[in-house]
Amino acid sequence: MLEPRGRTIGAEERAAVLRVLDSAVLCGTFGTETRALEAEVGALYGREVVACSSGTAALHLAVAAVGPEPGDEVITTPISDFGTVAPILAQNAVPVFADVDPATGNLDPAAVEAAITPRTRAIIAVHLFGAPADTAALRAVADRHGLALVEDCAQAWLGTAPDGGPLGRHGDVACLSLQQYKHITAGDGGLAMTADPELARRMRLFMDKGWDRALGRVHLAFGLNYRMTELAAAVARAQVGKVAGVVARRRERAARLLAALAGLPGLGLPDPRGHAWWMFPLTVPDRPGNRAWPAGWPPRGSRRWPDTWNAPSTPTRPSPAPPSTAAPASPSTAGTRRGCARTPNGSSNGPWSPCPGTRATPTATSTTSRTRSGGCTPMSPEAAPDWLIRTADEDIAYDVDVLFGAWPSAPGDLGLDVVRGRLRAGGVARALAVSARGALFDAAAGNAETFRTAAPDLVPVGTVDLRNAWAAGELLDEMAERGVRFLRLFTVQQGVEPGFPGHAHVVEQAAARGMVLLHDGDPRRFGPALAGRGAEVVFLDLHVYLLADFLLMARDEPGFRATTRLLSSPDAIERVAGTVGADRLVFGSRTPLVDLSPQTLRLRYARIGAAERRLIAGGTVAALLGEGD
CATH class of the missing domain: 3.40.640.10 (Type I PLP-dependent aspartate aminotransferase-like (Major domain))
Incomplete structure (x- = not known):
């Protein structure tokens, strides 16, 4: 490795x-x-x-x-x-x-x-x-x-x-x-x-x-x-x-290994529940022939795990x-x-x-004595088997979480050419994009920059400065005149908490204009503040550990949705689709700050139907944009 x-x-x-x-x-x-x-x-x-x-x-x-x-x-x-x-x-x-x-x-x-x-x-x-x-x-x-x-x-x-x-x-x-x-x-x-x-x-x-x-x-x-x-x-x-992407790729690869090795006599396979897959351990019967296996495998010149089994x-x-x-x-x-526990010989x-x-x-x-271990390191596409190569099943119609421009923790100015290149390589057809300038510096200037980028492959997303919510109405009116349907709220970068009057004011004003909120932050904290307002909300930071709370809220709030970005457990996408419906998930990668490929793989291998996959990959976003109306 x-x-x-x-x-x-x-x-x-x-x-x-x-x-x-x-x-x-x-x-x-x-x-x-x-x-x-x-x-x-x-x-x-x-x-x-x-x-x-x-x-x-x-x-x-x-x-x-x-x-x-x-x-x-x-x-x-x-x-x-x-x-x-x-x-x-x-x-x-x-x-x-x-x-x-x-x-x-x-x-x-x-x-x-x-x-x-x-x-x-x-x-x-x-x-x-x-x-x-x-x-x-x-x-x-x-x-x-x-x-x-x-x-x-x-x-x-x-x-x-x-x-x-x-x-x-x-x-x-x-x-x-x-x-x-x-x-x-x-x-x-x-x-x-x-x-x-x-x-x-x-x-x-x-x-x-x-x-x-x-x-x-x-x-x-x-x-x-x-x-x-x-x-x-x-x-x-x-x-x-x-x-999160690294663990997701390891889990995807381990799932394929488990399926391929299932049913082989005498081979003990690991339990995948909750596994992070640093290694893929196998157990074999404790017989003399198996004890000799570590000495001859893997072949000369390749790396092997230390002989702890001896x-x-x-x-x-x-x-x-x-x-x-x-x-x-x-x-x-x-x-x-x-006379301490164990010491090397x-x-x-x-x-x-x-x-x-x-x-x-x-x-x-x-x-x-019975355990053999192999790595689950994610492989490069050039070295990957066929099941790791991207196919048309992974193509994404809409990615709702895309940024461009300068970002403090990112290298240089991540301009549109860089962003578009990564989206094309990841099989994303269209992206809901917003300028980072609006989040970090000036909402009006950021919106102007975003609106100038409108193109068939880039759908502009507006934003406001929640720290100056009094001025939000004018910006929201401009967005409505331009037909902008999505509003990105940067509560983390702007230090806004649920219950702040400015946050409640912007949510009310956006909902009145029929806008969909792309909302960052912990859904458990912001969800109760958004409930009962009739707002359409897409939570951008729903971690798999927060999934149960989200499902409880989504059951009562038909406008609550979330992105797949942090749903890294083996069955998280399936749980949402089976509990509140696949239309409650949309694809959002946070390109270019986060690697796109593990998220497309996770959606590809989710155990859901083709129609559900199409909803997550863009069908629901298309409906929110009013396409086909």
Whole structure:
């Protein structure tokens, strides 16, 4: 996965790097990119985020914030990268391995509860290969015993928990990785997330050498230098904008693999529910011939996963060790002193050896011996099989979420030629486009720029400045005279909240003129403010995690619709079509700020009828525009 194929590095990342270099501020402490990355990922997950230098560093922040005393125990999985265990050792705590669910390789909540002792302080759950661990059950175990729960989501960007919520929301802290091999990358980087302000404060101190910057050069606690650089943060911001598409493409590819492999005797396939598909693991019967498979596959010259399946056994708790008051030791010395969990037998990719005096976790041992893993990295079109090549089924009649012009987080001026090129390449026939100038600088000037671009392939969309709603009537009258049917509201960029008088005034005025609102922001927050006004609304930022609330509102509001852009779960489009009708969805990509291809793929492979697909791809928009009247 180090080769360019399947990576999503492009013009956005190059521009991000140059933006930082031009600023001459490369340290995350003094720049703006790191703080912006924290805010953007925080908005995605609904938690406070602390950026740091790696996924392992993020886990170290989490363990340090939880605060085990020397000799305290942290229960975790025996099937994971050493980065899960190293932070425990670095804090002079003892890793305790609980057994796993044989279907997923993730922690078995019953085994975790059985491993708890008076010295236990925390649980670290890994979402192995992107498969969701049962974090709701682990949360219940942690709460019963007064323990902290940390989620290692390094391999599970945008995965979904068994109870339907996003992975990373059950833990006191959840950790993401931006390492080269993950869904998205900044080369290296980590993100620790929490809903607890005190844990966030502790993690921020530990990340920055215990330094409270607000107090001057004052070190309040022990800490390390785990700061993220501005260069890494800038690249990560561009990558975060693509992660939904990356996960969607992996899910599409995994669905094809599952269908192709279904029914093969003796082959165990992963459960796709909520899976983020960092890897595609298969299980085979534990027979001598299958044990030899890793040695001969894949062929020479190709990359293979480390031989974790050859582990002779996997330990749980090491022999008791007396508490220590020493300073945190390095992982190597801590491991030697405490008879720590598992240590390499000398080879970087070789099997793991148990420590003396430990007991085995039989399910984990059996699972690792039977598991083979393959990547689900999205391939480039040149290398893709036929089912990944775009066909006429993906052609989009209307895209309702298209911008052009200068945008702060985008490279340069994304003019109409660039936008049109991307739309043509993505099979989009017509776009509802709006100038970014109207959102960020001057609504009247932006509208004039938009109206000048009207063409057979570009339908102009108007906008107003919600911060100056008193002047909106004149702009709306001009739009009505020009026959403009769609009004784009930029509540996020303009800092507008539901319930602001200006927002209510513009909505009322637009509805009176029969205009359709293209509305950004959280539908859960703005939906109640828009309900009962008779407005036609298309929510542009409906995330799959918000889908249930949208369906409840749409059931009572016939004018509520949403775009498909963030509906990345395997069945989200189907749920909307089956619950309130396919006419409640329209295609919206946010070109050119977001990659178009995964969204067309997601619609192509949705399990809906051809007529429903045509409605989403443009039929509903055509009706709203009055075509055929």
